[in-house]
Amino acid sequence: QTHAINPDLLIIGAGPGGYVAAIYAAKKGLQVAVIEKEELGGTCLNVGCIPTKSLVKSSEICHEIKNSSLFGITTGSDLQVDMKQVIRRKNEVKEKLVSGVGYLMEKNGVQVVRGHASFLSAHEVKVTGENSYRISAKNIIVATGSRISKVNIPGIDLPFVMNSTEALACEELPKVITIIGGGVIGMEFAFIYRNLGVEVHVVEFMDRLLTMLDSDISVEIMCLAQRAGIHIHTNSKVSKIQRADDGQAIVTYENSEGEHLLVSEKVLVAIGREPNLEGLDIEKAGIQLNERGKGIAVDKQMRTNVENVYAIGDVTNIIQLAHVASHQGITAVNTLLGESQDMHYSAVPNVIFTSPEIASAGLLEDECKENGLDYRVSKVSFASNGKALTMNEPEGFIKLIKDNGSGQIVGGSIIGPDASSLISSLTLAIANGLTEQQITQTIFAHPTTGEVIHEAAFGLGIGALHQG
Numbered sequence: 001q002t003h004a005i006n007p008d009l010l011i012i013g014a015g016p017g018g019y020v021a022a023i024y025a026a027k028k029g030l031q032v033a034v035i036e037k038e039e040l041g042g043t044c045l046n047v048g049c050i051p052t053k054s055l056v057k058s059s060e061i062c063h064e065i066k067n068s069s070l071f072g073i074t075t076g077s078d079l080q081v082d083m084k085q086v087i088r089r090k091n092e093v094k095e096k097l098v099s100g101v102g103y104l105m106e107k108n109g110v111q112v113v114r115g116h117a118s119f120l121s122a123h124e125v126k127v128t129g130e131n132s133y134r135i136s137a138k139n140i141i142v143a144t145g146s147r148i149s150k151v152n153i154p155g156i157d158l159p160f161v162m163n164s165t166e167a168l169a170c171e172e173l174p175k176v177i178t179i180i181g182g183g184v185i186g187m188e189f190a191f192i193y194r195n196l197g198v199e200v201h202v203v204e205f206m207d208r209l210l211t212m213l214d215s216d217i218s219v220e221i222m223c224l225a226q227r228a229g230i231h232i233h234t235n236s237k238v239s240k241i242q243r244a245d246d247g248q249a250i251v252t253y254e255n256s257e258g259e260h261l262l263v264s265e266k267v268l269v270a271i272g273r274e275p276n277l278e279g280l281d282i283e284k285a286g287i288q289l290n291e292r293g294k295g296i297a298v299d300k301q302m303r304t305n306v307e308n309v310y311a312i313g314d315v316t317n318i319i320q321l322a323h324v325a326s327h328q329g330i331t332a333v334n335t336l337l338g339e340s341q342d343m344h345y346s347a348v349p350n351v352i353f354t355s356p357e358i359a360s361a362g363l364l365e366d367e368c369k370e371n372g373l374d375y376r377v378s379k380v381s382f383a384s385n386g387k388a389l390t391m392n393e394p395e396g397f398i399k400l401i402k403d404n405g406s407g408q409i410v411g412g413s414i415i416g417p418d419a420s421s422l423i424s425s426l427t428l429a430i431a432n433g434l435t436e437q438q439i440t441q442t443i444f445a446h447p448t449t450g451e452v453i454h455e456a457a458f459g460l461g462i463g464a465l466h467q468g
């Protein structure tokens, strides 16, 4: 038996794009249905942002306990990592949030339809699952997210090779791990494993880590990673993975000096994610892809080429971040309600949960150079910040970029303690076109790591007050 539903708005996918759009639309008075084939919360809550951060926390505790004697705290007994409990706690956090999304759906009267959605036409979708549905709606938002890219490396299917989802479920802590890919996911895992005491090798094809960041930040994190004992192999291409006689993994990589071998217990492949269009039959609705053929093409208000069909989040392949997906979801709902506003990407915060954390918003210095902008940069380190010293985290710096013409702050990067929280103030400043003076005239609490933002703003004018 096929059930028929006719909501005002149908959303395919309940990740941070889809579920936020659903709540927002329901609050705006629309009858909303959401189709989800796996768990509510999508990649972010189940196998992305949240589970990784739970592991980051466990690994940081491990690292802090190892270094606790410096703070006058000695623990006495041998340090043990119970990986089963690390994963169990991660699951508990995830389940709490996933059920919270379920509660919000119910509370806001959003109908959750379980199953796999595929288009029949521009306004009709079929759902296959435990029950079958045919859903027609005037407005449809595609929010199917992304999936792990398939990589063509010989040996990729060997049992000790994991992707990020498998790593998040792995209850054994390897002694040695090789991570292929020095991007965001690869580097977050590199620090997780290292802080848990694992020997870590990262093999990266490009000449530096985290290529979406300014080069000085990449250099800084590379130095800090190496100081933490992570082995980094840049300019290196993995050519194959093999199984040794003793069951260990052998990863072969090539660089300008020739061929090298890395032996490890596990291999984590963190090479990237691609828009999830599998079995969605978008061609039946006439929905077009972007020029690169990757991701659904959308305009600034999240419309696809098909009237009343919108796409948001990772499936558009614009920026793969949860908060961007949510914001695009709200934009799409506003558009279909005739309250349209453009999406702006000039002040999107980007955080990487390494140790220390990294965050950036707005323009990079490298982009300013390329675009020939008349700009000034100020860089202030955490080394003279009282709070950072009490935390024993004096590494890193904050960098602000000012447009000389307008005096406005157009970009900022942070590598150091609390970067993930501090970036919110910088984002507010950049998004609202605050000037260097407006920041220097603001009172920052003492002693906090945020004072470095204040100092960096002074650095754009008369010079930072606490630096020689």
Ligand code: FAD
Binding pocket: 012, 013, 014, 015, 016, 017, 018, 035, 036, 037, 038, 039, 040, 041, 042, 043, 044, 045, 047, 048, 049, 050, 052, 115, 116, 117, 118, 143, 144, 145, 146, 164, 185, 276, 278, 279, 280, 312, 313, 314, 315, 319, 320, 321, 322, 323, 325
């Ligand atoms: P998704 O979260 O992928 O959700 C899409 C949903 O659609 C899924 O639940 C899927 O099951 C469902 N779906 C797909 N096809 C169908 C279909 N045909 N029928 C029914 N349902 C379907 N981002 C951050 O901002 N911060 C972070 O710290 C961060 N860390 C990450 C760590 C890892 C390891 C990974 C993998 C990602 C991380 N991300 C992070 C990225 C973030 O998870 C994504 O950008 C975000 O989840 C995208 O949201 P979305 O709603 O577009 O898609």
